[in-house]
Amino acid sequence: MIDNKPRIAIVATGGTIASTAADKTQLADYKVSAGVSDLVAAVPALESLADFEFEQICNIESHGIDDAVLMRIAQAVQRFCDRSDIDGVVITHGTDTLEETAFFLHLTVDTTKPIVLVGAMRPGSAVSADGPLNLFHAVAVAGNPTSHGRGVLVVMNDRIASARHVTKGHANGVDAFVPTEFGYLGLVFGRWVQYHSRVELPHTANSDFKRAFEQGNLPPVDVIYDHQGADTHHYRASIGCAKGIVLAATGQGSLSPQAKQGAEMARDAGVVIVRSTRVWQGVVRSSEKDDRFGTVAGYTLNPAKARILLRLALRSTDDLSQIRAWFTRY
Numbered sequence: 169m170i171d172n173k174p175r176i177a178i179v180a181t182g183g184t185i186a187s188t189a190a191d192k193t194q195l196a197d198y199k200v201s202a203g204v205s206d207l208v209a210a211v212p213a214l215e216s217l218a219d220f221e222f223e224q225i226c227n228i229e230s231h232g233i234d235d236a237v238l239m240r241i242a243q244a245v246q247r248f249c250d251r252s253d254i255d256g257v258v259i260t261h262g263t264d265t266l267e268e269t270a271f272f273l274h275l276t277v278d279t280t281k282p283i284v285l286v287g288a289m290r291p292g293s294a295v296s297a298d299g300p301l302n303l304f305h306a307v308a309v310a311g312n313p314t315s316h317g318r319g320v321l322v323v324m325n326d327r328i329a330s331a332r333h334v335t336k337g338h339a340n341g342v343d344a345f346v347p348t349e350f351g352y353l354g355l356v357f358g359r360w361v362q363y364h365s366r367v368e369l370p371h372t373a374n375s376d377f378k379r380a381f382e383q384g385n386l387p388p389v390d391v392i393y394d395h396q397g398a399d400t401h402h403y404r405a406s407i408g409c410a411k412g413i414v415l416a417a418t419g420q421g422s423l424s425p426q427a428k429q430g431a432e433m434a435r436d437a438g439v440v441i442v443r444s445t446r447v448w449q450g451v452v453r454s455s456e457k458d459d460r461f462g463t464v465a466g467y468t469l470n471p472a473k474a475r476i477l478l479r480l481a482l483r484s485t486d487d488l489s490q491i492r493a494w495f496t497r498y
């Protein structure tokens with residue numbers, strides 16, 4: 169029996185799942201304190217699911233993750249996936265920027281093995297902490313043979329979502345992760361795992377950006393949020409520092425007069441602008457605006473994920489037609 173257990177690598181980075189507070193009802197302002205061995209020790213039933221290896225990359229909140237940490241996470245995940253004795257990888261992560269790490273790995277890790285990100289919305293010290301069961305579920309999913317070839321997965325609150333679609337949709341609740349209109353991929357309930365759909369867009373072993381983390385720094389890309397009464401000063405500050413700007417535009421990618429001006433300034437300075445939307449569902453399709461302002465339509469990627477794709481794209485080219493093609497495909 170024991171011989172049949174999968175071997176799972178747990179890559180730990182911090183977040184609320186690794187946090188504790190002085191009081192059981194304290195649900196904010198807690199401290200990251202638990203290392204990966206503490207997380208695993210808190211769920212003894214994990215032993216029945218898998219054999220483990222651990223790597224602690226850092227122990228910080230996810231809004232503190234920078235490029236250097238992101239690259240270390242990606243390299244560690246790739247290293248584990250390249251090993252024939254490892255069946256899957258679980259990454260414990262803060263939820264605030266979890267979708268960014270998840271989507272970066274989805275586009276860059278060269279594997280068909282399951283990679284599962286998991287976090288928690290309540291610290292480990294809280295009444296009804298969600299971390300222990302989320303971790304159990306993440307390992308159940310990573311060790312399940314039906315999880316192969318599905319790209320990077322996010323497991324929270326009994327659901328399995330794709331890194332491509334999932335976004336944080338609630339600031340506090342344990343049901344914080346929502347898959348937008350594309351839906352969850354499946355369910356996990358104890359040891360039981362069932363999938364209902366898969367992501368059709370390219371990822372992991374089929375991605376054009378495989379192992380990009382081995383190829384040096386990614387170009388800086390800023391996100392600018394458009395709104396009523398906008399100004400052009402964000403664009404002026406960005407141009408000269410950033411190689412690209414993602415515009416969290418209104419509606420289906422409409423631009424305020426100032427955003428239009430900003431887009432023209434960026435185009436003239438050779439900075440690529442992606443028109444994404446601050447609305448969290450729907451599509452920004454290419455239109456005559458893109459010809460006029462030299463912009464790229466962001467399609468169904470939210471601004472945080474459009475930023476990741478634009479960085480990967482700009483690492484290899486500044487050819488607008490190639491970048492536009494990638495935005496229609498990913």
Ligand SMILES: NC(=O)C[C@H](N)C(=O)O
Nearest residue numbers: 183184229230262263264
């Ligand atoms: N729920 C969380 O994990 C939020 C946390 N503060 C983070 O590291 O993103």
